[in-house]
Amino acid sequence: MKTRALLTAAVLCIAGPAFAQGKAPAAKEKAAAKKEEAAAKKEEKMAAAGATARAELKDQKGQPVGEVTLTETPHGVLIKGSLSNIPAGEHAIHVHEVGKCEAPFQTAGGHLNPGKKKHGLLAAEGKHEGDLPNLYVGADGKVQFDAFAHDLKLKDLQDQDGAAVVVHAGVDDYKSDPAGNAGDRIACGVVQVQK
Template sequence: MTIRALLIAAALTTTPALAQDAGTPAATAPAATEAAKKPAPKPGETAKATLKDAQGKDVGTVTFEQGPAGVLVKGTLTNLPAGEHAIHIHETGTCEAPDFKTAGGHFNPSKKQHGVMSPKGKHEGDLPNLYVPADGKVQFDVFAQGLKLKSMFDKDGSAVVVHAKLDDYHTDPTGDAGGRIACGVAEK
C-alpha cells in the first residue's frame, strides 16, 4: 500500500515534465524569463486543515508546506470508509455539512481540465487517491508540483475535501469522484 502511494506520488510529480514540449531554447526562454519575474513562494510557509465528516465528527488533519517547486501535502485521517477515495483541494474555504457543496469546485486558478491523465490537465487541487484500509485510518505524504500555498489563500480561501469514490484521473471536472464525505478549511 505504501509503495503504491509512493509510485503514484512519483508519477504525479513527474507528469508535467513528461508532458512538456522541449522546443528550441529560443522558444522556452520567454517562459523562463516570465517565471523569474514573479516572486517565489517562501519555502517553509505552512497551513493546516482540520477535516470533519457530515455529522461533524473529527476525521483528521491535512498540512501543507511550501517548497521551492510546489507544496508538500501530508495527512493523517481516521474514521473513513474502507476503500479508495479521491482527495482534492477545493476553491472555497467553506465546509457546510452535510454535502460540503459550499467548498465549490476543485482549486483550478489556471483553468485547466481535471486529471493528471488529461492532456489538458491537471487542476492545482488534484491529488492522488487515498487507499483506506478496513480500520479507516490512513496517512499520506504527496507533493503537489506547481501549487503555491499563497494562491490557496485568495479572498475566499480553500478547503480540502475527501470524496466517496476514487478519482479516475481524467474525467472533467471532478474525476467522477462522487459525493463529498469530509471537508476542512485551509488555515494559516
C-alpha cells in the same frame, strides 16, 4: 566659422568625460537595483519555502476525522495527512476553491484551478492545481499519506474566499472533467495558513 568649430571641439573634449561620468553612475545604479531586486525575489522565495497551512477535516456529522498539512517548498507544496474514521477503500482527495465546509460540502466549490485547466492527472489538458492522488484507506478506517503538488503555491489558497481539502466517497478516475467522477463529499476542512 573655423573659430566656432574649434571652440565647440574644445568644449566637447573638456565636457565629454564629464558627460560620460554622468552616465556611468546611472548604469551602476541600474545594475545595483537589478541585483537588489533579484536578492529580494530570492529572499521572498526562501521565506515562502517552509510556510505551512493546515486543514482540520470533519465528516458530514461534524465529527473530526484528521488533519492535512500543506508546506511550501521551493518546488511546490508538500501535502501530508493523517485521517481516521474514513470508509475502507479508495477515495479521491482534492484541494477545493472555497474555504467553506457546510455539509454536504458543496459550499467548498469546485477543485482549485487558477490555471483554468481540465481535470485529471491523466488529462492532456490537465491538471487542476487542486488534483491529488487517490487515498487507500485500510479496514481500520485510517490512512496516512504524502502527496506533492508541484504546480501549487500557498498563495493560491489565500484568495478572498480561501480553500478547503475535501475527501470524496468514490475514487478519482484522473480524467473525467470536472471532478473525476469521485462522488459525494464525505469530509472537508478549511485551509488555515499558519502565521
